[in-house]
Amino acid sequence: MLACTPFTVVSYFFMWYLPPFVSGRVAWYLxxxxxxxxxxxxxxxxxxxxxxxxxxxxxxxxxxxxxxxxMEVFGTLIGxxxxxxxxxxAHVSHHCNLDAPVNTTDSWHDTPSFxxxxxxxxxxxxxxxxxxxxxxxxxLLGIVILFLGVKEKDDxxxxxxxxxxxxxxxxxxxxxxxxxxxxxxxxxLISTAVQLEQSNFVLFCTQAADLHNHFQYLVVTILVxxxxxxxxxxxxxxxxxxxxxxxxxxxxxxFAVMLVTIPNLILAYLVAxxxxxxxxxxxxxxxxxxxxxxxxxxxxxxxxxxxxTIFYSSYVFFTKISAGIGFTGYKPGICRQSDDVILTLKxxxxxVPAVLILVGLFILLFYPITEESRKETKLALEVLR
Numbered sequence: 060m061l062a063c064t065p066f067t068v069v070s071y072f073f074m075w076y077l078p079p080f081v082s083g084r085v086a087w088y089l090x091x092x093x094x095x096x097x098x099x100x101x102x103x104x105x106x107x108x109x110x111x112x113x114x115x116x117x118x119x120x121x122x123x124x125x126x127x128x129x130m131e132v133f134g135t136l137i138g139x140x141x142x143x144x145x146x147x148x149a150h151v152s153h154h155c156n157l158d159a160p161v162n163t164t165d166s167w168h169d170t171p172s173f174x175x176x177x178x179x180x181x182x183x184x185x186x187x188x189x190x191x192x193x194x195x196x197x198x199l200l201g202i203v204i205l206f207l208g209v210k211e212k213d214d215x216x217x218x219x220x221x222x223x224x225x226x227x228x229x230x231x232x233x234x235x236x237x238x239x240x241x242x243x244x245x246x247x248l249i250s251t252a253v254q255l256e257q258s259n260f261v262l263f264c265t266q267a268a269d270l271h272n273h274f275q276y277l278v279v280t281i282l283v284x285x286x287x288x289x290x291x292x293x294x295x296x297x298x299x300x301x302x303x304x305x306x307x308x309x310x311x312x313x314f315a316v317m318l319v320t321i322p323n324l325i326l327a328y329l330v331a332x333x334x335x336x337x338x339x340x341x342x343x344x345x346x347x348x349x350x351x352x353x354x355x356x357x358x359x360x361x362x363x364x365x366x367x368t369i370f371y372s373s374y375v376f377f378t379k380i381s382a383g384i385g386f387t388g389y390k391p392g393i394c395r396q397s398d399d400v401i402l403t404l405k406x407x408x409x410x411v412p413a414v415l416i417l418v419g420l421f422i423l424l425f426y427p428i429t430e431e432s433r434k435e436t437k438l439a440l441e442v443l444r
Contacts, residue, residue: 060102064202067098068195075191077184100375108371111350112211115444117437118297124347125293132286132339134201138194139282143275145190148182223365232360233369238352241426243377246345248419249308250381252412253341256311256334257281263404268322277331284335285342292340300430301348304340305423311337312413319409349374351428354436361443 073091078084110120110127224232233239264270264277296304314330353370357363428436 060105061202061206063098063101064198067095067102068198070095070098071198072188072191072195075187077181077187096379100379104368104372104375106205107346107375108368109209109211110346111353111367111371112213113209114212115440117350117354117433120350121293121297121347124350125289125343128339128343128346129286129289132282132289132342136279136282136286138197139278141193141197142190145193146186148186224363224369226369229363229366229369230373232363233356233366233373236352236356236359238355238426238428239370239373241422242345242348242352243374245419245423245426246341247377247381248415248422249341250345250378252415252419253308253338254381255407255415256315256412257338259404259407260331260334263318263408264327267401267404268318268327270322270324270327273324273327277327280328280331281335281338284332285339286335288336288339289343292343296344296347301344301351302423302426302429305344305420307340308337308344309416309420312416315412316409319405345374348426348428351433351436354440355428355432358436358439358443 070091074088074095078087110123113123114120260281261274261278265274270277292304292307295307311330311334314326314333318326318330349370353367356366356370360366
């Protein structure tokens with residue numbers, strides 16, 4: 060994590076840098092965006108797997124996971140606020156020309172006044188570089204705190220004679236492990252639904268529900284609701300169990316369907332708030348349940364070593380897949396999208412997430428690790444240790 064962070068900061072900065080040439084900018088941004096995503100994954104896998112090396116106690120790991128997810132959501136909120144405030148002066152106002160000719164495919168046109176894109180020293184370019192530098196500084200501060208403040212413990216179960224399991228063999232064993240397959244399949248669908256809802260909600264509010272002036276407040280509502288509700292979900296799963304807490308992910312479904320059928324400002328804020336609750340549950344639960352799966356695997360394979368990162372890297376891979384879902388047809392820079400795009404947006408925040416969440420929760424019903432089996436695994440691992 061320490062080694063990859065400086066390169067992550069550099070790639071992030073150059074994502075927001077406007078190069079002096081014009082013809083090769085697509086390749087420039089594609090290269091640094093892919094590099095940034097790769098380095099972020101390189102950081103995320105050991106960072107998430109570090110939970111298994113903080114403590115052997117299940118309650119302590121659950122508490123650490125809840126704290127981590129709360130700070131991640133707060134970090135997203137702080138980062139969005141920092142970036143937004145710094146680049147606010149670079150935003151240009153957009154005006155819709157309703158008197159434009161109607162014989163074109165887009166009856167409403169956007170007539171913004173953009174700066175010369177060839178000028179890499181313009182005010183807009185400078186403020187985005189300043190924002191990227193500030194966020195890069197936050198990256199460095201975070202890794203210093205992590206490196207100096209977190210103590211990594213060695214595997215408490217492995218014998219000195221045990222060797223790390225080869226990656227390909229370990230990957231085969233994890234993909235055959237029933238609890239992991241069910242957990243991954245369930246939350247792959249649920250994460251895809253949440254990503255679709257999250258990424259298209261603002262588009263729907265601005266393009267289909269005519270709430271252009273509220274989208275920033277709607278995003279803040281989602282993030283604040285998600286951050287504040289993570290501790291609630293932690294208490295809930297401790298009291299009623301993790302499988303029961305997963306039902307909270309479905310709370311967004313009826314409100315999202317209502318918003319699609321009855322676009323309304325008050326309803327939009329209500330959907331944003333409830334979506335934050337569901338997003339918090341979908342963020343906390345899989346990372347809280349994954350250590351239980353790893354413990355279950357350890358109990359069945361007592362001499363396996365180094366399998367934790369295989370579990371976590373595989374799960375990160377599937378979450379990256381869910382984050383890559385999107386759709387085509389949306390045209391940026393115009394005030395009114397086509398009817399097909401508006402219909403697609405309605406489907407993507409209404410019907411599709413509902414189906415994916417319900418199917419994911421149905422698969423989760425067959426997840427075999429219960430609160431009773433967790434206690435049995437805990438006692439058995441104490442004996443093994």
